[in-house]
Amino acid sequence: MFRKLQLLTLLILIQGGLLSPVIGQKSLVKAQRQFELKAFDLAIENAKKALEKEPDCVDCYFVVAESFRMMNENVDAAIWYRKMEQFKNLPNDFAFNYGLLLKRMGQYDKAAKYFNAYAEINPPIGTYFAESCSFAKEKLASSSDFELNLYSASSKFTDYAPTLFKDKLVFASFRDDFKRSLDKKNKSLIQNKGSQLFIGGLGLTGDVNSVNFLLHEDEETFDSGPVHYASDAPICAITRNNFKNGEKHVFSKDLELTLFTANVEPDGSFNNKKPYPFNEAGYASGFGALNETGNIMYFASNRPGGLGGFDLYVTYYKNGEWTYPENLGSPINTEGNEITPFYIDGSIYYSSDFLMGLGGFDVFKSVVKNGAWTFPENMGNGVNSPEDDYYLIKQPQKESYYLTSNRLGGRGAHDIYLVHKAPIKDEVVTVDFEDVAPAPVSLEEDIVQNENPKVQSVKLEEDIIDADMDEEAIAKTYVDVPNEKSSELIDFNKLLPPKAVDLNKSNARTVSLVGAKRVAFGEVIKNHSNVYFIQLAALFKSAGNIEDFIPLKRYGSLYKVKHTNATKVKLGYFMDESQAKEVLRKVKSLGYSDAFITYETLNTSRMELVTVSEKTKHSYSNAGFTTEETTGVNYKIRLASYEDPIWFDVDKVNDLGIIEQWSKGEWTIFVLSGYGSQEEAEKVKNSAYKRGFTDAEVVLDRNGILEKLR
Numbered sequence: 001m002f003r004k005l006q007l008l009t010l011l012i013l014i015q016g017g018l019l020s021p022v023i024g025q026k027s028l029v030k031a032q033r034q035f036e037l038k039a040f041d042l043a044i045e046n047a048k049k050a051l052e053k054e055p056d057c058v059d060c061y062f063v064v065a066e067s068f069r070m071m072n073e074n075v076d077a078a079i080w081y082r083k084m085e086q087f088k089n090l091p092n093d094f095a096f097n098y099g100l101l102l103k104r105m106g107q108y109d110k111a112a113k114y115f116n117a118y119a120e121i122n123p124p125i126g127t128y129f130a131e132s133c134s135f136a137k138e139k140l141a142s143s144s145d146f147e148l149n150l151y152s153a154s155s156k157f158t159d160y161a162p163t164l165f166k167d168k169l170v171f172a173s174f175r176d177d178f179k180r181s182l183d184k185k186n187k188s189l190i191q192n193k194g195s196q197l198f199i200g201g202l203g204l205t206g207d208v209n210s211v212n213f214l215l216h217e218d219e220e221t222f223d224s225g226p227v228h229y230a231s232d233a234p235i236c237a238i239t240r241n242n243f244k245n246g247e248k249h250v251f252s253k254d255l256e257l258t259l260f261t262a263n264v265e266p267d268g269s270f271n272n273k274k275p276y277p278f279n280e281a282g283y284a285s286g287f288g289a290l291n292e293t294g295n296i297m298y299f300a301s302n303r304p305g306g307l308g309g310f311d312l313y314v315t316y317y318k319n320g321e322w323t324y325p326e327n328l329g330s331p332i333n334t335e336g337n338e339i340t341p342f343y344i345d346g347s348i349y350y351s352s353d354f355l356m357g358l359g360g361f362d363v364f365k366s367v368v369k370n371g372a373w374t375f376p377e378n379m380g381n382g383v384n385s386p387e388d389d390y391y392l393i394k395q396p397q398k399e400s401y402y403l404t405s406n407r408l409g410g411r412g413a414h415d416i417y418l419v420h421k422a423p424i425k426d427e428v429v430t431v432d433f434e435d436v437a438p439a440p441v442s443l444e445e446d447i448v449q450n451e452n453p454k455v456q457s458v459k460l461e462e463d464i465i466d467a468d469m470d471e472e473a474i475a476k477t478y479v480d481v482p483n484e485k486s487s488e489l490i491d492f493n494k495l496l497p498p499k500a501v502d503l504n505k506s507n508a509r510t511v512s513l514v515g516a517k518r519v520a521f522g523e524v525i526k527n528h529s530n531v532y533f534i535q536l537a538a539l540f541k542s543a544g545n546i547e548d549f550i551p552l553k554r555y556g557s558l559y560k561v562k563h564t565n566a567t568k569v570k571l572g573y574f575m576d577e578s579q580a581k582e583v584l585r586k587v588k589s590l591g592y593s594d595a596f597i598t599y600e601t602l603n604t605s606r607m608e609l610v611t612v613s614e615k616t617k618h619s620y621s622n623a624g625f626t627t628e629e630t631t632g633v634n635y636k637i638r639l640a641s642y643e644d645p646i647w648f649d650v651d652k653v654n655d656l657g658i659i660e661q662w663s664k665g666e667w668t669i670f671v672l673s674g675y676g677s678q679e680e681a682e683k684v685k686n687s688a689y690k691r692g693f694t695d696a697e698v699v700l701d702r703n704g705i706l707e708k709l710r
Contacts, residue, residue, distance in 0.1 A: 018411040027053070040067040040247065062662065066097065071247050072388075072406055072413065074105050075578045078386045092121055099129060104359040105577055106386040106530050106599045107138075124334050125335075139381050140530060141601040146382030147358040147566060150206040150596060151402070151416040153200045158245045158414040160195075161226030161340075162402040165268040169197050169402065170214055171416055173223030174245040177208075180217050193237040194222030195243060199268050203418060215269050226391060227270075227288060227338070227414045230294030234264040237288030237297055238273065248388070250339055250353075250361075257286030259299055278315070278325055280304075287340045291404045298341040298348065301325070312350060332366060340390040348373070351377035351390035359386030383419055383435060386599055407585060408577065409534065409597025510609065511641035511667045513699065513706040517608040520661035521557070522616055524645055524670075529602045532580035533559070533572040534587060536595050546610055551590070555583045558611040571595075573602070604645075604663040625658050625674030634701040635681040636660070637672040638691045644668075652691050656684050662706065673701070 027050035034043040047063040054060070059124050061084045068077035081098045081187025084090060095118040102111035119126025151159070155175035162171045172195045177591075195248060199222070201210035213220070214227075221240070229236045242256035243249055262270035281301040286471045288299040291600040295317040300310045311333040312326035314620035332338065339361070346368050351361040355376055362384040366377035376680045383389065392403040399421035534556070536549050546558055546569050561568045571587065574580040580597050587595045637657065642648055647667040650659065657672035672688070675681040681698045688696040700707045 002298055017704055025050070025054075028063070030059060031060070035063055035067060035070075038070070038242075038244070038247070038251070040071050043067045046181070049471055056087070058084065058090060061087075062091050062094065068084065069097065069101050071250075074101060076212075077101055078105065084569050091161040096122075096126070096129070100360075100690075103129075103136065104386050106389075108137050108530070129184060133354050135192075135603075136358045136386070137356055139378065139384075139529070140383055140386075140599075141603075143603075144382030144563070145379075145421055146379065146422045147538070147563070148382055149418050149420075149559070150410060150594065151196075151418055153211045154411045154415045155208075157412045159412060159416050160243075160249070160404040160414045162404065162416050163226060163228050163393060164202075164231070164402075165229050165394065167202060168199050168268065169202050169416075170227055170229075170268055172196070172227075173198055178211070179628075180213070180220075193245070195241075195245075196220055196222060196224055197224055197227060219269065223679075228289045229264060229268075230290040230292060230398070231295035232292045235265050235289075235290065236262055236270050237260055237290050237299070238270070239286035239288060242284065242442065249390070250337055253302070254541070255282060255284060257284035259285045259288050261288075261297075274313075277322055281560060283513055284310070287345055289341045291343050296323070296343070297329075298343055299325070300337075300339040300341065307333040308354065309337040310339050312338045312341050328373065331468070332373050334409075337361075340392070342393050343392050344396065349392045349394065349540050351388075351392070354374070358384045360388035361390045362694070363389050363392045367543070384651065407597075408532065408580065408599055409595070410594075410664075411596075476496075511664060511669060513638070513664075513669070513708065516662045516664040516669055516706055517602045518671075518704060519607045519609050519657075519663045521609060521612045521703075522620060522658050523661070524648060524650055524659065525604055525661055530599065531573040531575060531602055532577060533561075533570040533574075533598045534580065534584055534595050535568055535570050535598050536587075536592060537569040538563075538566045539569065549592075550611060552587060552592070553611050555586060557609060557613040557616065560608040561609055562606045562608075570598070604668065605665055607663065620658050620674065622653065635678045636699055636706070637675075637676050637681055637685050637696055638686060638699045638706070639670045639672060639688060639696050642668045642670070645670075653688055655692070656687055669706075671699070 002394040005581060025348070027046045031043045031046035033051065034040075034046065044064050046069045047060045047067070050057055050060045050264070061080055063085065065077050065080035068074075081094075081101065084094065086097055095114045099111045099114035099118065102108075102114065102474055104521060109641065112130045115126050115130035115133065119124070119130065132576060143645065151162070151169075153159075155173060155177065157174040157176065159171060159173040162169055164170075174193075174195045175198075177197075178198070197214035198211050199214045200212070223242070224238055225241055225243070226240050227236055238260040239274050240256075240258040240260065241249075259276035260273045261276065262273040264270050276299075276612050280301065283301060283303040285301040285303070287297060288297050290297050297315050297317070298312060299315070300312055302310045306327060307330065312328045314328060315325045316323045327333065332348070332350070334352060334354040336352060338352045338354075341348055341350040348367075349363060349365050351363050353361045353557055355362065355364055355378070357378060358381070363379045365379060366373045366376045368374075378384065379392075383392070383401070385402065387405060387406060387407040389403055389405045389407070394401050401419040405419055406415055410417075536552070546560070549558055549569055549571070552558065552571055556571045556574070559570045559572065561570055571583070572580075577599075584595060584597055639653065640648065643666060645661065648668075648670050653659070653672060655705065658674040660671040660673050662671055672684065677682065678698065685696045685698055698709055700709060
């Protein structure tokens, strides 16, 4: 009997072992089907169940990674993609999709690596996207002509698809802080998880108090957006969507976007909704945008006959009917997806995930010239980000725009932003020259002493040099004239100012200290590194009082960053996206609700380090150096000035003090600090001299202003 039980137990275990892969395969098939239906949370759940039965299931890992990517959960998606790197037989799309994710996270070099790997499978596409990473780095490093601010009425949920109606802004949102007066029996409306349409004020004054429902209870269908109004006619275009809070808005094989037109009421609501007659069965049509008079409509569709996924089309209202849609063709459309068109004054704005951009969807502009659309122009850094930027609209007669973006740091999954093009101010200064006296010059202030002090002036005999004269004859025409007796030839190399820096050379005395700003403490910042900041405030009328933000130095250093006509207060910086998100969460919990994350290229010429983080100060306290804030008088050592900080050898002086990096325009000035007295600084200066910094000198730091010792 006992032996029979043993055999029965063994048989059950064997059968269980054989069944495990089968159960795992069923869970995988279920997960893949749920992924196709965009039930990503369920797809993740079942793919993980399959992994419990079959730990080496590559397709299971891929479903989880792709589901997180479609849900815009970049960090989680990256974790699962990294897990897949241990396997050999990866899906064909692994390298390409991972590259897309890394590009959206701003990791351009790593993204290029995977795009180049994909080029072995698809050379044209892989190479093109690898090149797009270089384009993105260049764009992100360039200065921005735009000021971007979060729309005040944004919520912690997805807010999207802004559109203008008279002097109001209409938009769609998944927010739940507005409650309708519904009959409790109507649970389908109360519990609906779709978005609703809202109307609020324009500009930064459009706070939540100005927001109301656009439609009445019996009109809201919880699936409308975007809505676009013709400015000069009572007609609007409406898209019925299947969006979910936080997730992507576009999938190449989408079936559930449908286009409608409707009549507009004076309050912006609409009625008499009619389906667009050329909605294609089995394909998506949406993102309709009307011209001013409402007789031309641009929209996006993935119907057959296009160039790629979603293409842009145009249709005309003639003789009471809409015409069959025409594909806008190249160069507007590409092999990728083109969506969310907006037409105004002969220009079309739209978003593409294929044209050279900074990350996911970028906004582009094209104009009509000689009856054809020009090649699309990327709207650049400020409008675009590494994430998805779309639904851009332009205010008439203004260089102001609204757009939707899921860039890091907004209040919700997607947010609405107001974008202004910064004005260029040409200041005209009137000068009465009779009242102007020449400024005094200090020969000790950053002027290198001439190596031949006997030479005081140079005379050109005839003010003309014969082109046929040789070098010796030319030299003889210049004479030393202190006493008009010397006929000695002059060494003109000694008269020319010495080269302060020739990329790999430096001379500390040739760059003035006046106006220099500290940008780094205990480190060397190399320009063009991409990092995450947390933006706390944008100040337009002053250089900024940051006392209110001092408590945040427990999480990072505080910086002032000049940007066009504003000074921005930022916390940072962070190399890792997940770290920036965690710090942002803590910052908001302390009441700084308007803070958001920016991803940008370090530009030391625009930065000023104001307060050092507590963590950084503590690390140097342990090293035995004084780490007081820049207050009062501190003795420091100016070592050298460089055009490119890459030539500064940190190892030569790393043990002599705390390295500080200061900036003046395009020049980088390196300083050593951490000394309690002038005598201590003088001793260290001598050590720096012996290590090759022959121009080292002790200077004073007076409240962030460097001065020479007199």
